[in-house]
Amino acid sequence: MEIVSQATFEFRHSDLFDIWLSNNRKISSVLDSIYVKISHYHVEDDKKLEINKKTSNFESFIKKRLPKCNYMVERFKSKHTEWMSSSISVTINENCNTQQKPGRRTLSYGNAGPRLKRKLASELANEKEHNTTLLMHAAAVSAKKDCNTNVASALKEMITTPAQYPTELRKQDQIQKPTPLTPNEALAYILENSLTKQQYVNTRILNINHHSDIYPSYNQVIEAKMQCRPKGIEVTETTAQVSLQNLLNHSAERIIQMQKDVFKQSLDSSVVKLICSYGFDGSTGQSAYKQKFEVKTHDVQVSDQSLFVTSVIPIKMIDSFQRNIWVNRTPQSILFCRPLKIEFIKETSEHIRMEKNQLDNQIELRSLNKEMGIVRIGTLEWNPQGRRKVGRPKANLAPIYHTP
Structure with missing residues (x-):
């Protein structure tokens, strides 16, 4: 016996906008919040496309009108109060059997364990005939869409220079990073070498230009020097x-x-x-x-x-x-x-x-x-x-x- 059920979910724009802001303005977080609420229902592919389209329109509306408000959130909310009060409606039709289907439920990649993740990645690689460049390019595009610019730029660099980039990364890991001086150590360095203020500033600028910012600012040195002075002089x-x-x-x-x-x-x-x-x-x-x-x-x-x-x-x-x-x-x-x-x-x-x-x-x-x-x-x-x-x-x- 089958029972036809229908569920309607309302997602207010104001709530989705807060989720978008709190998650580094990633539209993927909005999609995740929607799918979490409808996770108990089986969502067909056409319904997923509908949800993706609505969230895409939601993001396009924000990206088009937020710059006109000088990226000021409060001004955006006050100017578009009617849109903020509206919502995204999702209606799902579910044919539920009185008897639950046996077997394990399907897990997504994010909720899967290490073994299932390897299996899903292997299936995707087999589907794309183990085309490494294509998979890396797809990962870079996905990272860019997810606003993860660091991962996207690293993948792009590895695609353009596949032989040199890993070697450069290993070399950078082997190079010991310089340890910055504390203000007290910098003060001791100035006093022991009888440096003037300009000599210290020039030394600091030279190190910064050579990507070795180890000297604190002169204002921090002055603060450390004042702490060496007793009260009541x-x-x-x-x-x-x-x-x-x-x-x-x-x-x-x-x-x-x-x-x-x-x-x-x-x-x-x-x-x-x-x-x-x-x-x-x-x-x-x-x-x-x-x-x-x-x-x-x-x-x-x-x-x-x-x-x-x-x-x-x-x-x-x-x-x-x-x-x-x-x-x-x-x-x-x-x-x-x-x-x-x-x-x-x-x-x-x-x-x-x-x-x-x-x-x-x-x-x-x-x-x-x-x-x-x-x-x-x-x-x-x-x-x-x-x-x-x-x-x-x-x-x-x-x-x-x-x-x-």
């Missing part, structure tokens, strides 16, 4: 200085950021201690320029012939179990010297003692910082002997940092 006509607390905070934060991998391996410790040393140094005989400073120090006219520097050097960072998180292997290197104060003044024993007393006052006043949890432990010893080593501490300043 005060600059006057003769002095540039920063508070000891800000310098220690910034130094510890940068070391913690640099040693993230080490902290991941030391999850059992939540407190780290940064050990630093401080000292003084002076330089005379600098070039004197014909300029007069308005500021006087101890009723003495300031001159740029002498320079005096107070600096802090991080020695190492340890955790609560006395394990090394970070160690300064070259503590005498200028790369690890953290200037605390730079001023135009001659180095004298009196000025060294005065600067040391001011620094000790900062240590005593800022021995407890509630915001960062920094605590000073131990004492500082000062060795006043020697000339160039004057002010070098024997013991270390050890602030404690509580890590989250």
Whole structure:
């Protein structure tokens, strides 16, 4: 016994338009959405042609009128509200038997497994007499219709140069791609080689022209450089200085950021201690320029012939179990010297003692910082002997940092 059934499906243009937009404007996605809803019915070939024609008209309407709206979706929807409210109607006549036909249902290529896919591809190749060029050309046309331009261009190139193109692809895979520099690495490269801004920009442009874009933009380098600068820097006509607390905070934060991998391996410790040393140094005989400073120090006219520097050097960072998180292997290197104060003044024993007393006052006043949890432990010893080593501490300043 046979039962004749009829089903009518309505597909609103607005819904199909949203599907078309969300799937990279591919008409194949619209067809798939229609066939999914009518998958329970047997669709004859003539009905498939009708559905394909309606969807083709749907796509032609959009491609013809969307450019006139400057590719603005909202303007297109508001201008063609009547068309958006209409729909595509699909009516299917189905002769259903009361008894279901035995056997497996037919699967499409997309829903098939690897074995069935090989079988379907083999049947298609046998049908086209294993004409490789024809099958590749058909695949390129299908990829272009599906808006897959990368696959289409690759297939087209393989058709035109079948012997050279695969070899070129293998060569490109074997070539190791250059690794881009991080902004911090680029900043280190500029400082170590004393490059100017224009020299760095010219080097970057040269690499880009040779398809090796490894250098970040100079703006990114400037941002990385600003992150290396502590907060609260005060600059006057003769002095540039920063508070000891800000310098220690910034130094510890940068070391913690640099040693993230080490902290991941030391999850059992939540407190780290940064050990630093401080000292003084002076330089005379600098070039004197014909300029007069308005500021006087101890009723003495300031001159740029002498320079005096107070600096802090991080020695190492340890955790609560006395394990090394970070160690300064070259503590005498200028790369690890953290200037605390730079001023135009001659180095004298009196000025060294005065600067040391001011620094000790900062240590005593800022021995407890509630915001960062920094605590000073131990004492500082000062060795006043020697000339160039004057002010070098024997013991270390050890602030404690509580890590989250």
